[in-house]
Amino acid sequence: MRKALIVGVASVALIGSWGTLVASGSPPQERAPTWTDDIAPLMAVNCMGCHRPGEVSPMSLLTYEDVVPWARSIRMVVSERIMPPWHADPRYGDFANERRLTEKEIGTLVDWVAAGAPRGSGTFTPPTFPTGWALDAELGPPDYIFELEEEFLVPAAGPDIIHHVMTSTTHKEDIWIRAIEARGNSRVVHHINVDAYWPDGTWDGLALAVPGRQPDLFPDGSAHRLPVGSQFRVEMHYHPNGEEQVDRTKVGVWLARTPIEYEIRGSLVTDQSFEIPPYEPNYESVAEREFDEEVELLLMTPHMHYRGKDMRFQAIHPDGREETLLFVPQYNMYWQIAYVLAKPTRLAKGSKLRVTSHFDNSENNPWNPNPSVRVIWGMDSRDEMMEGWIHYRRKLAEPVIPSYDAEITGGSGAR
């Protein structure tokens, strides 16, 4: 135990030293930053999407009056890069949804707090956030809405709950999905998975909704195919928060209306063979997937449980060249972040996607529910998973011109 504590102190010392560098690294400014000129615009982009009434975040940060009482906490979590939550090693990848603050931005926030959080002389009007579907303004109402038939009661306390609903679809022709958005009670919904099961058993991961993540709007000309006879599977992962909550998750689906050149598939690279010994601090698990056709990778999401430490996604190109696409050095189970590539990454036929992860089943892992047991794959968060979720797209031999004549309705559980 003593050794564990010493290791912990060393980690904190490194974090603290780094934080000090950040704090002192901002260039001297002629004037102190102010809320209206510097801080509010920064927080509008990076914070307010989640920190507003009705969202998962514990406090609203829309106005000066909201923010000032929390100034010291904001300084702490921003300096330590705990907020905004973004865990990718910046040395790898270029991501469209990156939420990583620059050191200059962090310095601005730190300087503002140090200066006494001045308001400034201007005015700031918080941005307007949609109250319904986020994509409504851009795409109009969804073509298809799946909604739980009944409210699901999430108790005040207890372990996480995984609730899934299967529903058949009744459309008479293949449909193509351009965008998908899942909405639930953000106070208790940890994440929502939306999957399609094709009649031939093929699984296609459609969407993952997590707090603070934008809905899935796929690149122009790209869409998920949903063959006739497919089933939807919606999985809600609830995290009790101290008081009873009800959830009635709904999923909106927008259909592609323009020619489709690429078919998107959601898949995963997984190792389910691991057996992590008791007290093992750095167990390695590796999985690979080879592509038998050229594809373009769109996004990556690491998924592990309490013992997950890190995960690396590497492309192994046909010429043997290895390229790290994403590295998450400090995995945090509570944030299921999808890392959306700014530009799709081409993987030639014969390429492999290798996912390498490490697990800490030791007492030094403060979140380890039980270091004394062997750990194997399982759905329970006290078991483990090693999954690299991906979206990729493949070019169709011929573009598809979608046309939908039949009414598209769901079966049980959908409307």
Add this chain to the structure above:
Amino acid sequence: MRISGALALGLSVGILVSGCSREAEPDPVGVWNLKFGASQASTGRIPTSLLRVEEVDGELEAQLTSIRDRFLPVDDLRVEGATMSFAYGAYEYDLEIDGDLMTGTVVSPRGTEPVSGRRQVETLMYNRPEEFRTSRGGVIGHRVELAPPDDEPDPAAWVLSRVQAPRDLAFIVFLRNHTTAVAFVNAEDFEEELRAHAGQRVEITAVWVGEELRLETIEAAETESEG
């Protein structure tokens, strides 16, 4: 008593070294599992947090786990007798230590919340390793030779012919591309049931004990299980 030198060090994030001389009793050193009042939890905050207090070179340091994240140092750590106080961002903690328990309040812009804490003993997260009861599907097979092949006409005989002692009867788990055996620590207690289900798919409830399972219930699986 001395007060944290964090500000003197000019650290904007927090302190690494908090200086306090410490009374012999009560002892704040250790890892404490803190639980917060219901109203705080209802805001979405994870309702537990870990407080780690250490003595380094005769002085006390403390770190607290941040929201769903790692340990960060506290500011303004003060310990006087049984009372301990510190700041953590915009949160101000006042705690009273009573043996292996602590109670107190945390004041934040949201108001005042009750806090209670328990000293950890064996692991950081829990006072004791949490008993991990699991329900799983699998096959009763042999701990070394695993399960009978799919085309085996008499799976029970296949297993039982290989069993020399109750501990040979094991729970066979089929993972995606891997099959593994998990022994039962109490196989002798369930020998009759295990033999009756040899070679069959079963559903069990059990508690993990190290690398083995302590069997609690066993019944034939109603449908095919993925294990």
